[in-house]
Amino acid sequence: MQMVSQVMTRDVRFVSPQESLQRAAQMMDEMNVGALPVCDGDRLVGMVTDRDITIRGTAAGKAPQDCHVDEVMSSDVRWCFEDQSLDDVMQRMADTQIRRVPVVSHDDAHRLIGIVSLGDVVTKASGRPEDVDRTMEKISTPSEPDRSPAGTGGGSPAAGAAAAGGTGLGSAADAGDTRAPEIGTPAGTDAAGASGASGGTASTTGTSGPRTGPRP
Template sequence: MQTIQDVMTRDVRTISPQDNVQRAAQMMDELNVGAIPVCDGDKLVGMITDRDITVRSTAAGQAPQSTRVADVMSTDVRTCTSNQTVDEVLGQMGDVQIRRVPVLDEQSHRMIGIVSLGDMATKHSAGIDHALDEISSPSTPDRTQTHH
């Protein structure tokens, strides 16, 4: 049974809650990722995604240079531990439709890695199809449609 430590990425770039949104966007561009863990020291305090930047910041008219990561990040972050099984974490990702989960050390609760659907797809094939189906299926928009 494969565990998360078998498939996770260990060298994770993080951003500080004090950094600005422009820096977060630049890091996403450099790393070619859509989400970056936010750490205060070695404590995970949130995740910032390209969608957080677009929807919470840009749409609200905030300037990317003066808006802090802390103001737009998601704080209810799903995490896993390195000794959980891949199947278990895949199931959780499918349930909440996320593609990346920070990995915490079970004892210290420090972030030691990140695991993505891609990591699991390339290193573990059972169960990935179901999670991909769950995540790829469009969810209903949370706004009421007005018809003219």
């Protein structure tokens, strides 16, 4: 049975909650990724995507150089552990249509130690290629509209939150919770398609920590 530790990308680059949206966007551009973990020190506290920056930041009239990441990020982020079964993570990715899952430590701090992307699954998963194909197909299936047509007044606040940035694996607010976490950030929060997600990783080193990111 293949484990998350066998396919995950380590030394992941992250952004601080107090970093500006402009800097977060620059980091995404440098690494050619569409999402970054948000960490306070090395503790995972959220995820920020290019869609968060666009919808919660730019569209809301916030100045990229003045607005902080914690104003637009998703704090309800799901994660997994490196000793979890890859099959389990793949199933959860498919069920929730997510393309990347942060990997955290088992201690109460839930320190960020890596990330599993759809690209990692496609290029590194061994055996049963039909499972990989099924995961990609489910993640790539169009989801329900993020919001109701203008003027209808339909849609729930939860749906709106998903449209703006989405929720993820286990809540960062529950970092002290030792129960087995769930995984992911819904695919609707990421502008990139599955084909882009399978394009590998980018890795460098920078001021915000080691930089490694799955291609969006």
